[in-house]
Amino acid sequence: xxxxxxxxxxxxxxxxxxxxxxxxxxxxxxxxxxxxxxxxxxxxxxxxxxxxxxxxxxxxxxxxxxxxxxxxxxxxxxxxxxxxxxxxxxxxxxxxxxxxxxxxxxxxxxxxxxxxxxxxxxxxxxxxxxxxxxxxxxxxxxxxxxxxxxxxxxxxxxxxxxxxxxxxxxxxxxxxxxxxxxxxxxxxxxxxxxxxxxxxxxxxxxxxxxxxxxxxxxxxxxxxxxxxxxxxxxxxxxxxxxxxxxxxxxxxxxxxxxxxxxxxxxxxxxxxxxxxxxxxxxxxxxxxxxxxxxxxxxxxxxxxxxxxxxxxxxxxxxxxxxxxxxxxxxxxxxxxxxxxxxxxxxxxxxxxxxxxxxxxxxxxxxxxxxxxxxxxxxxxxx
Amino acid sequence: xxxxxxxxxxxxxxxxxxxxxxxxxxxxxxxxxxxxxxxxxxxxxxxxxxxxxxxxxxxxxxxxxxxxxxxxxxxxxxxxxxxxxxxxxxxxxxxxxxxxxxxxxxxxxxxxxxxxxxxxxxxxxxxxxxxxxxxxxxx
Ligand SMILES: [Zn+2]
Numbered sequence: 254x255x256x257x258x259x260x261x262x263x264x265x266x267x268x269x270x271x272x273x274x275x276x277x278x279x280x281x282x283x284x285x286x287x288x289x290x291x292x293x294x295x296x297x298x299x300x301x302x303x304x305x306x307x308x309x310x311x312x313x314x315x316x317x318x319x320x321x322x323x324x325x326x327x328x329x330x331x332x333x334x335x336x337x338x339x340x341x342x343x344x345x346x347x348x349x350x351x352x353x354x355x356x357x358x359x360x361x362x363x364x365x366x367x368x369x370x371x372x373x374x375x376x377x378x379x380x381x382x383x384x385x386x387x388x389x390x391x392x393x394x395x396x397x398x399x400x401x402x403x404x405x406x407x408x409x410x411x412x413x414x415x416x417x418x419x420x421x422x423x424x425x426x427x428x429x430x431x432x433x434x435x436x437x438x439x440x441x442x443x444x445x446x447x448x449x450x451x452x453x454x455x456x457x458x459x460x461x462x463x464x465x466x467x468x469x470x471x472x473x474x475x476x477x478x479x480x481x482x483x484x485x486x487x488x489x490x491x492x493x494x495x496x497x498x499x500x501x502x503x504x505x506x507x508x509x510x511x512x513x514x515x516x517x518x519x520x521x522x523x524x525x526x527x528x529x530x531x532x533x534x535x536x537x538x539x540x541x542x543x544x545x546x547x548x549x550x551x552x553x554x555x556x557x558x559x560x561x562x563x564x565x566x567x568x569x570x571x572x573x574x575x576x577x578x579x580x581x582x583x584x585x586x587x588x589x590x591x592x593x594x595x596x597x598x599x600x601x602x603x604x605x606x607x608x609x610x611x612x613x614x615x616x617x618x619x620x621x622x623x624x625x626x627x628x629x630x631x632x633x634x635x
Numbered sequence: 636x637x638x639x640x641x642x643x644x645x646x647x648x649x650x651x652x653x654x655x656x657x658x659x660x661x662x663x664x665x666x667x668x669x670x671x672x673x674x675x676x677x678x679x680x681x682x683x684x685x686x687x688x689x690x691x692x693x694x695x696x697x698x699x700x701x702x703x704x705x706x707x708x709x710x711x712x713x714x715x716x717x718x719x720x721x722x723x724x725x726x727x728x729x730x731x732x733x734x735x736x737x738x739x740x741x742x743x744x745x746x747x748x749x750x751x752x753x754x755x756x757x758x759x760x761x762x763x764x765x766x767x768x769x770x771x772x773x774x
Contacts, residue, residue, distance in 0.1 A: 377643040383652075384674050385731045386640045387762045388719050391708035395719055399731075403700035406746045451703035451716070451741060499721045499731035500674070504700055 262345040263476035263483040264631070266296030266469030267597040270361070273464030273583040274433050280369030284361025285316050288465035296469050296479045298355065303469075305353030307344060309336035309360070310587060311371065316359050326353035332493065333620025334534055334587040336360075337468070338627030341593070342489035344470040354471065360590035361465030368463075385497050393536060397622040398453050400504035401539045405452075407505050408554030410542070412452060414561045416443035418538040419456045419580050421566040426577025428567065428606035433460050434581040457538035459579035459588065466590040468597075473635060484600045487613075488521030488630035490514055498622040507619070509626035510547035514617060517628035518549075523613065525550045528630075530599045530614040531571055532592040535578040541565070544617045545573075548628075572608045575599060589618035593629065600633040639710030641757045648675045650689050655761040660692040660752045662728060673728035694752035696722040696765055699729055703739055722750055722765050736766035 268291035270276070270284055279287065285308060293299060305326035306313040313327045328343050330336055337360055344356035363370040375382045390396050404410055417440055426432035438456060446455040476483035492512035495501050502508055518524055525548060533544030542556035550571060551559045559565070565573035576582040576595040583591055596614040598604040612634055618627040644652040651674075654661030664671045665679035666686040678685045701720035704711075711717060718739040723729045735753065737743050749768035754761040 377641060378645050380674060382640070383642040383644070383648060387642050387757065388731050388733050388764075389639070389704060389708040389711040389714065389717060390719060390731075391704065391706055394706070395702060395704045395708065398702045399700050399719065399721055401700075402702070402746060448703075448705050448716075450705060450719075453702065497731070499729055504721070 261349045261473050262470050263473050263485045264341070264468050264597055265471050265476050265479040265481065265483055266292040266298065267467070267484070267594055268292040268295045269466040269591070269594055270464050273431060274462050275365055276363070276463035277366040277368060279363070279463065281361050281363040281371070282311055282315060282319055282369055284363060284463065284465035285311060285359040285467070286319055286361070288361055288467040289316070289320055289357055289359045292357070292467035292469055295481060298469065303355050303357045305344060305347060305356035307340035307356060307358045309340075310362055322357070326356065332625040334536070334589040335618030335620040335625055335627035336587060337590040337593060338489070338616060338618040338629050339491045341468065341470060341486060341629055342491055342627065345486050345489055348470065348472050356470045357467060358470065359465065359467040360585070360587060362585035362587055363463045364584070364586035365461045365463045381497050385499060393622060394449050394453065394458055396498050397537055398450050398539075399498055400501070400623070401452060404505040404539065408557075410557040413440050414557030415452065415538050416440045416454070416457060417561045418535070418541055419443050421560055421563070422535065422574050422578045422580045424566045425575045425606050426581035429577050429582060430605060432577040432582045433462060434577070453537060456580070459536045459584035460581070462583045462585050464583050464585050464591070466594045468593065482601050482633055483635070484597050485632050485635050486629065487523070487632050488517040488519070490516030490520070490628040491626065492516070493620075493625040494623060496621065496624055501623055506553070507543050507547050507623045507626065509623060510544060510617065510619070513626040513628040514548040517615075517630050521630035523630065528571075528613050528615045529611045530575065530596065530608055531573045532596050532614070532616045533573060534588055534592055534617060534619045535574055535580050536584065536588065536619065538580065540619060541573060548615070548617060567606065575604060575606050575608060589627065592616050592618060596629070596631050600631055637709040639757055640708075641760055642762065647677055651675045652760060654691070655754055655763055658754055660694050660763055661689050662692050662724070662726070663687050664690055671724070671726040671728055673724070673730055693725050695725040695768065696750045696752065698734070698744060698746055698748045698750060699723045700746065701734070701744060703741065718744055720744075720765070730763070733764045734766070735764050
């Protein structure tokens with residue numbers, strides 16, 4: 254390892270809310286708290302043991318006070334769904350430099366039921382308000398999706414291949430009792446689902462759910478003192494590109510994906526060939542394809558065929574989004590926490606659809622509409 | 636029924652919106668880079684220079700990418716399904732827009748098709764939208 258932060262911290266606590274899905278009886282802040290308390294129980298700690306808190310969506314100050322924690326280190330990095338991956342990276346730096354000892358990272362979102370869920374209307378004077386909102390944008394399904402027709406033209410991705418991403422992930426979800434959507438589907442089922450924003454059908458768009466998750470991060474030195482198998486943080490990365498999708502340099506590739514993953518791989522001293530298990534944030538069916546290419550698992554234009562040939566589904570050589578992902582498992586709005594949770598479960602050997610022999614996991618998160626990215630290389634071997 | 640969103644200028648973007656109201660697509664160019672850029676800023680995002688100037692773009696563009704949205708945003712009920720597009724201006728920069736003057740179907744909206752700017756009123760403002768270019772003409 255290099256002299257960077259690699260391998261100096263570990264995730265020792267990880268848990269989700271009791272349930273994920275449709276939870277009209279729980280507010281957003283309580284989803285944070287339920288996930289946090291489950292996570293503290295998972296690693297045998299109490300709120301008094303926590304000295305650092307990171308959260309997004311709801312301020313870490315509100316989360317800390319609600320839990321009865323008085324942190325001396327806080328991180329309110331809120332850059333969309335990859336915020337929690339970036340929190341892990343920032344926590345690693347803080348712990349390695351002695352600024353914090355025990356960092357709690359929480360996510361909770363009442364994305365479906367909207368109970369106590371803060372909303373953030375864009376100002377008509379913001380960059381987005383002036384240069385995108387006037388054209389009838391209505392949330393991620395109408396903006397995050399815009400790049401794919403250009404990608405299809407440049408690289409020959411077919412509608413069938415795009416649809417198959419949802420089919421492959423449903424195969425994993427069938428094995429996960431907590432997944433919201435578990436019935437097997439075919440490409441024809443995807444095509445038969447209603448068009449949300451051409452070329453995207455409903456089944457190529459993520460779910461909208463309620464839920465939460467949390468993590469406890471400590472130094473690698475302390476990691477063996479906890480009840481569960483430690484998950485070491487070997488490498489981390491973060492990057493951003495543009496606040497609005499229309500200003501991406503090239504919509505057929507995510508610059509933020511490329512930069513954040515390169516940093517994480519370099520810090521870990523490994524490459525794609527060393528990865529046993531992959532999570533790529535899948536708000537829409539094209540995201541895993543961008544991830545596979547931008548992270549270097551396949552060449553440009555090869556991802557559609559790679560998934561359609563079965564490489565990422567059960568029995569394939571690169572198990573990807575093994576919980577069912579945002580398309581079939583759950584998607585509260587800022588899904589990144591759930592991508593980390595599944596990676597941790599796989600590395601602990603406690604996943605619903607457990608893959609044999611997982612030692613190195615890679616988690617790729619996205620924030621906004623290709624706005625930002627976070628990457629983690631995790632391992633159960635120090 | 637709500638009306639379509641109306642952009643609100645800032646001091647830095649006012650010349651762009653003034654141009655739209657006057658029926659002109661005014662964007663900025665960096666003199667040292669000799670390159671146009673968008674969205675408006677009083678300096679060049681590429682090199683940082685503040686030697687920049689406003690100019691009238693040709694209004695010619697090509698269709699870069701799009702979706703056809705079936706769940707209308709505020710004020711767009713009567714337009715749905717409608718395209719939310721990104722076009723690439725002849726001068727280089729790209730911008731989000733709507734496509735008018737043609738039914739918004741996958742068959743009609745072919746990537747890289749030539750387009751020409753026009754303007755759509757929104758209250759006291761006007762926003763740039765694009766229509767298929769007329770063969771051989773610049774309108
Ligand atoms: Zn310049």
